[in-house]
Amino acid sequence: MGKVYIVGAGPGDPELITIKALKCIQKADVIMYDRLVNKELLSYAKEGADLIYCGKLPNYHTMKQETINKFLVKYAKAGKTVVRLKGGDPYVFGRGGEEAEYVAKHQIPFEVVPGITASIAASSYSGIPLTQRNISGNVTILTGHRVNEENHLLNNLSFLKAADTLCIYMGIGNIETIQAQLLKADKSEQTPVAFVEWASTDKQRTIISSIEKMAHDVNEKEIENPCLIIVGEVVKFHSKLNWFEDVPSRSMIVEAGASQ
Known part of the structure; x- marks a missing residue:
């Protein structure tokens, strides 16, 4: 054997x-x-x-x-x-x-x-701490796949309201539904959202958006899987804690909507 x-x-x-x-x-x-x-x-x-x-x-x-x-x-x-x-x-x-x-x-x-999972890698390599004192005291990891199933966590509005930081795997294909559920849960339209493609690789790209613009930016910036979506105020740390993508020859950072 x-x-x-x-x-x-x-x-x-x-x-x-x-x-x-x-x-x-x-x-x-x-x-x-x-x-x-x-x-x-x-x-x-x-x-x-x-x-x-x-x-x-x-x-x-x-x-x-x-x-x-x-x-x-x-x-x-x-x-x-x-x-x-x-x-x-x-x-x-x-x-x-x-x-x-x-x-x-x-x-x-x-x-x-065990291995390092995408949410931890995307967090570290994009400069976004998943928890931060006085800002985020909990992290929710969930899948954006099959979001239309009745028992999916994204359909539990009270659950979404209580989440300080959301890490959504496999969510790009259902981004409109995810956006709608976050808004139904009374999340502010201005809540920051980060899309981290190919985390920790030389193809990594981080796109900063908001709940209001997230579906638009996925289409406008042609965001594709594999991509980890981070939702919450901790996303704001990206601008000052990003270390990986600032290295010459690394992928560019696209601040979605920055010029709008």
Whole structure:
């Protein structure tokens, strides 16, 4: 019997991977990796390791989740050390829990190795602290995907009202609905919003907007996934704490609406 390691590869900057995750990559017989995993990390795989791409785009899956689950079990039963390499953290909108549950159901030994998730990376690399004394005492992490489902947190207006800082994953495709729900929750139209594309990579771009203009700016500035949306007064710190994008050759900062 082999073993499955469900491993977080971090947000994109290969130097942000943990030592434990790197050791897993180095000893793996099989690495099943996602689209947002930095391909540089695959260079640490041992000679002869099988590298299997499982990438997913919005509305298009190279490999269905059910197939991924079955391959994890198949390779482990063949005595292989299998690394399921996932962008960010496996247990934060990474479906790592589903994979772990499936592997456990088939009595396969497994471990889960955490990784830096997109909200933490986007916060640090854009100069936006998610918490700040006297400004933000709580952080809510939620998905903008399937926002029309009845039990989605964005449909809970009292919940949104209580949130000081919101970190929204996978929200670009439903930006109009997200904007409408924030306004229904009596969030000020002038509440700052940050869109952080490709956080921690050399393609990072931070666009500053507001709840009032957020849907317009997504279209006007052609904002695309992967993108982390941060909503709250802490976004104002971007102008003075941004360190990453100020480095020459890094991506530009676009202050949406600044010239309007």
